[in-house]
Amino acid sequence: MGVSAVTENILVEISPGETRMAFVDGRDKLREFMIESISQPPLLEGVYRGRVIKIEKGMGAAFIDIGIGENAFLSRATSLHEGGAIIVQIAREAASGKAPTIRREISISGSYFVYRPDGDDVRWPRSLKSGRRRDVLEARITSWLEDGEGWTIRTQAQYADDAVLSAEITALRARWRDATDKTSDVPSCLLPPPSLVERTLRDRVASESIISVDDRGVYLDLTTRMKRQRPDIAANIQFHDEAEPIFESYGIADQIDELTDRTVDLPRGARLTFDFTEALTVVDVDLGSAGAKGRVDDAILATNMSAAMEIARQIRLRNLAGLIVVDFITMRRREHKRKLVDAMKRELKDSSVPVDVLGMTAAGLIEITRRRDGPALHELLTQRKAGSIQPSREVLACDALRQLLRTKGASGFRLIAAPRLASLLRGEFELAFKETTRRLGGALSLIEDNDEASFRIETEDRTGT
Known part of the structure; x- marks a missing residue:
């Protein structure tokens, strides 16, 4: 099946x-690839009633137990005391050994509005800061907004019908009311985080995007909810x-398999590492077998410009973050260096995650x-083992279960797995294994x-062989 020449396609694979x-x-x-696994369930936007475990007075910060197995970090801890209860929201998930970051300001997002129950103002997106479109909206x-609450208007709101907008405002208020009426247990989850698909x-x-889902139950649920939302x-x-x-x-499929490769090939023999x-x-960025033919300076610029496009794509695909340093092929001409920096900024301009191209260093x-x-x-997908990068146990577990479900014409199945993989399938992935069964x-x-390095599948036909 090919993809439309114009429309963006969003593919959802459920396993x-x-x-x-x-x-x-x-x-x-x-263009982008995302994964949500039971081994790392979503936390972002979840709202919790937590307990203050430790206050770092020198930092003005605190660590809060919200019941997820590790304490979360709150950067502003004024008027708190150890042992006290507090309602917080996860603003950033744990990564690279750092604890999840939480905030006290709660925001509940919908498709058209963000409800801030402790706010007292209305905030507008940059595209609607002024002008007729804002006045109309x-x-x-x-008339639907009340004093003593905060709202952030999302750009998409200008295109929705009044009934849809009014219904979402009512629904967001109800979500918060229901959440705060829940048990007062500490710690406890008041509002679960949205799933990858929901978020x-x-x-x-976009309204013109085509969404294809390979699970009938999820497809029916999404269709029903999206008719309303x-x-x-x-x-x-x-x-x-x-x-x-799918x-x-x-x-x-091959493009996905390449996302953890250390090297990426570019046209005409150049390579990214x-x-x-x-x-x-x-x-x-390496010329590789490409060489620099013809006018050397122009050839190097062309290779670097091609590399900039692919680097921007790989940053999005691999979800790279923090400081990223790119060692392009050395250029002598100042105008070529300026063109390359401008190209890198242009390629990353529309990123859904804030990104800043700082410029080119003296080196x-x-x-x-x-x-x-x-x-x-x-x-998410790899682990370092015996000095090499290999698929993680979680990736192997999901791959094994997918392959089992795609195996046709058998009446019985045996999954022969390495000890650590078998242990995972009996433990953290037990429910997934039972669902496959x-x-x-x-x-x-x-x-x-x-003696098995990862896994293999054996089958029986209906005669028992």
Whole structure:
């Protein structure tokens, strides 16, 4: 199945233990890729009633137990005391050994508004700071807003019907009211975080996007909810009812497999190399077999410009964050250096995550900073073992369960797994394994094998062989 020449396609693959989403452009090119696994459930935007465990007076900060297994970090801890209860919201998930970051200011997001129950103002997006479009929208919604509450208007609100806008305002208020009426247990979750699919459809999907889902139950649920929450996209949700897996069907499976490769090939033989440390990500641009033919300066500029486009794409795909240093091929001419920096800024301009191209250093390195938005893809998908980078146990577990569900023509299944993988499937992934067993009709056994490096699948036909 090809992708529309114009429309962005959003592909949703649901499998036991894991949800994967891919944004594909009109050229069959993978643009963004996201994963949500039971091994790392979402936390962002969750609201909790927590207990103050420790106050760091020198920092003016505190650590709060919110019941997720590790204490969360609150940067502003005025008027708090150890042992006291406090309602907080997760603003940034844990990453690179740092605790989750929380805030006291609660915000509940919808498709068109963000409700701030402790606020007292109305905030407008940059695109609606002034002008006729703002005046029209302000006149429509003013009567629905009440004193003593805060609202942030989202850009998409200008395109929605009054009934949809009014219903969302009512629903957001009700969510907060229901949350605060819950148990007073400490710690406890008052509002669970949205799932990857929920958050993406709410924040990232344009009205012309086509959403394809490979699970009938999820498809029906999304269609029903989007008719109420995002009627502009409800009709664009499709069920992928084909034997071929959805990523293979859209021609992006190989592109996904390459996302943890250390090197990325560029046209005409050039190559990118990615290396990761605790402090930064380093990207090296190498001419490789391309060489510099013809006018050397112009050839190097052309290669660097091509590399800048692919680096921007890889930053989004791999969800790289923090300090990113790019070592481009050395250029002598000042105007070429300026063109390259401008190109890098242009390629990253429309990033959904704040990013800043700091410029080129005296050594010819371009420095980029990007805000962390969840773990980088290599942190989710790989592990360092025996000096090499290998798929993580969680990735192998999900891959095994997917392969089992795609195996046809068998009446019985045996999953032979390495001890650590078998342990994971009996532990953290137990529910995912049971769901796979149910979908296979109960004929699945898990066998631990000390000689197996990862896993293999054996089947029985209906005669028992």
